[in-house]
Amino acid sequence: MSLHRQLAGRRAVLGMGAALACALFAGCSNNSNSNSSGSGTGGKAISVGFNPTIAQPQALLGAADGAYAKALPGVATSFKDFAAGPEIVENLRGGVIDIGCSGPFPALKAYLKAGDVVLLCGAASGGTQLMVQGDGPVKSVQDLKGKRIGVNQLGSTVETMVRYQVLKAGLKPETDVQFIEVKPAEQANALTKGDVAAVAAPAPWPSLVQLTAKARPLLDSKAIYENGNYLAGSFYAMKKWVQANPELARQFIAATTKMTAELNANRAQSDAQVLAAWEKVTKKKLQPAVAKAAFATIKYTTEADEAALQKLADVNFQLGVLKQKPDVKGFVWK
Numbered sequence: 339m340s341l342h343r344q345l346a347g348r349r350a351v352l353g354m355g356a357a358l359a360c361a362l363f364a365g366c367s368n369n370s371n372s373n374s375s376g377s378g379t380g381g382k383a384i385s386v387g388f389n390p391t392i393a394q395p396q397a398l399l400g401a402a403d404g405a406y407a408k409a410l411p412g413v414a415t416s417f418k419d420f421a422a423g424p425e426i427v428e429n430l431r432g433g434v435i436d437i438g439c440s441g442p443f444p445a446l447k448a449y450l451k452a453g454d455v456v457l458l459c460g461a462a463s464g465g466t467q468l469m470v471q472g473d474g475p476v477k478s479v480q481d482l483k484g485k486r487i488g489v490n491q492l493g494s495t496v497e498t499m500v501r502y503q504v505l506k507a508g509l510k511p512e513t514d515v516q517f518i519e520v521k522p523a524e525q526a527n528a529l530t531k532g533d534v535a536a537v538a539a540p541a542p543w544p545s546l547v548q549l550t551a552k553a554r555p556l557l558d559s560k561a562i563y564e565n566g567n568y569l570a571g572s573f574y575a576m577k578k579w580v581q582a583n584p585e586l587a588r589q590f591i592a593a594t595t596k597m598t599a600e601l602n603a604n605r606a607q608s609d610a611q612v613l614a615a616w617e618k619v620t621k622k623k624l625q626p627a628v629a630k631a632a633f634a635t636i637k638y639t640t641e642a643d644e645a646a647l648q649k650l651a652d653v654n655f656q657l658g659v660l661k662q663k664p665d666v667k668g669f670v671w672k
Contacts, residue, residue, distance in 0.1 A: 384416075393541055395462060396461055399597070401417035422493075427455065446650065450669075456580055460642045465559050465570045468487075478507070480507050480508065487504075488519070489537070490539040495650075499538075500562070502656075503562060512658075525537035526547045536556060542616065567646070572642060648665075
């Protein structure tokens with residue numbers, strides 16, 4: 339059994355245990371923010387799990403500024419942040435959260451396996467980069483042969499894109515390189531210490547790595563996949579939750595769509611607002627020039643193109659991550 343599969347199996351068991359613990363007890367280790375508006379919620383509530391990246395700007399604003407509480411009067415909203423999508427899907431299935439926000443592949447994989455998770459809308463596209471030491475020997479993906487690559491979480495959309503580039507470079511992702519899990523906030527340190535030869539995560543973490551570890555992109559946000567035209571942030575939910583709460587799901591999508599349009603109306607102002615929310619949630623800081631470069635790699639969008647999702651699924655079938663030829667029809671909730 340490959341290291342990737344062993345770790346994935348262990349993570350699934352641990353994730354189910356964590357989800358059960360969170361459901362039974364109030365004290366989960368993840369950061370959590372709750373807010374509501376109006377004199378009462380009337381029993382309506384939404385709990386959102388997200389990654390603290392600028393590729394999920396709407397969730398950041400919901401967690402830091404109460405944006406969804408303002409957009410959804412009478413609905414209590416709460417937010418929990420997680421390292422990446424696989425952990426979010428585990429907590430979604432465990433009933434800890436109602437809606438997840440991450441790159442789309444973990445939710446897509448869950449749908450293709452069990453048909454129990456559906457995509458509500460996009461959040462942002464682009465932003466992921468593969469970073470290496472600035473003065474190091476790695477000049478191409480081929481140079482990563484025999485080395486370790488740190489990704490935000492095994493099974494994430496980020497890992498999928500890096501694995502695809504390894505395959506395209508003529509290497510075998512399962513044997514020629516070793517993928518290990520390195521949390522985004524720890525990637526700069528891991529790269530500096532030489533624990534890994536490269537790291538990858540959604541924006542703005544690569545920019546933070548570039549600043550603190552004096553790193554450079556081996557693959558920038560466009561070179562890593564589809565010239566930058568890929569969903570890096572998306573909202574999804576359990577199909578049974580959507581079926582039980584269709585109007586609430588539509589209200590959430592409408593609020594997200596409106597929020598995204600407002601973000602795009604004045605990018606300079608919106609980027610500053612999203613950065614402030616990210617810094618509040620992560621307790622990290624970015625220099626203005628570094629932040630500007632990070633925001634230039636992403637696009638705020640709620641679009642979820644089925645053809646693009648099908649290609650993502652096909653890529654994972656080619657990689658051997660998916661064992662059966664995939665069909666994504668029905669994944670995008672309508």
